[in-house]
Amino acid sequence: MNPDLQALLDNNRRWAAATEAREPGFFTRLAQQQSPRYMWIGCADSRVPANEITGLDPGEVFVHRNVANVVVHSDLNALSTIQFAVEHLKVKHIMVVGHYGCAGVRAALNGIRIGLADNWLRHVQDVRLRHRKRIDHLPAAEQEDILCEVNVIEQVGNVALSTVLQDAWARGQPVAVHGWVYGLKDGLLKNLQVTMDHPDKVVGVFAAALKRYPRPPAAAHDAATDAADTGFGPASL
Ligand code: CO
Numbered sequence: 213m214n215p216d217l218q219a220l221l222d223n224n225r226r227w228a229a230a231t232e233a234r235e236p237g238f239f240t241r242l243a244q245q246q247s248p249r250y251m252w253i254g255c256a257d258s259r260v261p262a263n264e265i266t267g268l269d270p271g272e273v274f275v276h277r278n279v280a281n282v283v284v285h286s287d288l289n290a291l292s293t294i295q296f297a298v299e300h301l302k303v304k305h306i307m308v309v310g311h312y313g314c315a316g317v318r319a320a321l322n323g324i325r326i327g328l329a330d331n332w333l334r335h336v337q338d339v340r341l342r343h344r345k346r347i348d349h350l351p352a353a354e355q356e357d358i359l360c361e362v363n364v365i366e367q368v369g370n371v372a373l374s375t376v377l378q379d380a381w382a383r384g385q386p387v388a389v390h391g392w393v394y395g396l397k398d399g400l401l402k403n404l405q406v407t408m409d410h411p412d413k414v415v416g417v418f419a420a421a422l423k424r425y426p427r428p429p430a431a432a433h434d435a436a437t438d439a440a441d442t443g444f445g446p447a448s449l
Pocket of ligand 1 (some may be wrong): 255256257279280281313314315317
């Protein structure tokens with residue numbers, strides 16, 4: 213056995229024993245059923261582990277992760293995971309969690325070619341393009357952080373507009389979608405105040421969240437820009 217891998221297996225045996233000693237029956241109970249209240253949609257980055265950051269045990273958070281925490285309307289992987297979480301596990305909260313210092317967001321912002329992932333990160337480039345008037349005027353150092361935040365807001369909207377959430381809300385099922393960003397430098401989560409828990413709230417919450425990232429004055433009252441920025445059209449704003 214490769215010693216690196218043997219260390220992991222040794223760690224695992226110690227962890228399982230310590231967990232069972234701390235909470236007898238823990239694994240027997242979990243093996244029968246999971247009933248998490250939370251779903252986490254985050255970046256694949258190894259520095260952003262959902263359970264550790266939120267102090268949750270196995271069985272308490274259902275997790276989907278990909279590069280740059282993107283939810284694409286045609287991504288059957290993400291949609292299937294969200295559907296299982298909402299319809300079978302009946303999670304109460306879905307958190308889309310970005311993180312500052314995201315290499316995927318940085319590549320999208322700066323047009324850095326990575327390889328196959330360029331096509332995936334095109335979705336983040338689309339976010340940047342749609343909100344360029346809120347981002348491009350900022351100092352370079354701030355642009356990346358703001359794109360991380362705006363990307364989360366966009367993905368919260370994508371989750372809320374998915375058939376899974378729309379159908380759940382139509383049934384009267386209580387489930388809310390939230391947007392958070394994690395700081396690699398301080399270990400803290402920031403709530404972006406973009407919680408959507410009803411179909412009628414989606415556009416208003418989305419627009420209010422984006423208004424926190426002002427455009428320069430010259431572009432501030434351009435209705436056409438508003439429409440292009442949000443994708444919801446001028447009548448929505
Ligand atoms: Co990342």
